[in-house]
Structure formats: structure tokens, C-alpha cells
Amino acid sequence: MKLITIKRETKEEKRFTPKMGELITKVTYIKRLFLNVPIQTLHKYRETYYGEVKDCAECSLQA
Known part of the structure; x- marks a missing residue:
């Protein structure tokens, strides 16, 4: 059994x-x-509408 997993x-x-x-x-x-x-x-990353993968640092959480 592994102790640390991803x-x-x-x-x-x-x-x-x-x-x-x-x-x-x-x-x-x-x-x-x-x-x-x-x-x-x-x-953490997100996929855009056009299929690009972007880092989440460019947008913020909406409260």
C-alpha cells in the first residue's frame, strides 16, 4: 500500500x-x-471554451 499518492x-x-x-x-x-x-x-488549471488549457492564476473565484 502506498502512503503518498497523487x-x-x-x-x-x-x-x-x-x-x-x-x-x-x-x-x-x-x-x-x-x-x-x-x-x-x-x-490547478482550467480548460477554456476553445479547448486551451490555462492556469487558474489569471482569473479569480466569484463570490
Whole structure:
């Protein structure tokens, strides 16, 4: 049994960009797990309407 694993999870979130405004997009999180408990998020990215993959630092969460 492995103690540390890496898991990829995708969920839909509301995001806000200055140019487009509010949008709902699929955000993929890559997390490091220790005994199936998440300890660190390694990377998160989103796929645009046109199929490009962008880092989530460019847009913020919509409250």
C-alpha cells in the first residue's frame, strides 16, 4: 500500500475574468494525498471554451 499518492479531480466552479465577466468552467486540481487525506494542491488549471488549457492564476473565484 502506498502512503503518498497523487490524484486528479475535476469540478465546475464560477470564475470571473475582467474581459469576459462571470463564467462557469471546469477546474482540474492535482492534489497530493497522504493515506487518502489531501495535504497539498500541486497545480490547478482550467480548460477554456476553445479547448486551451490555462492556469487558474489569471482569473479569480466569484463570490
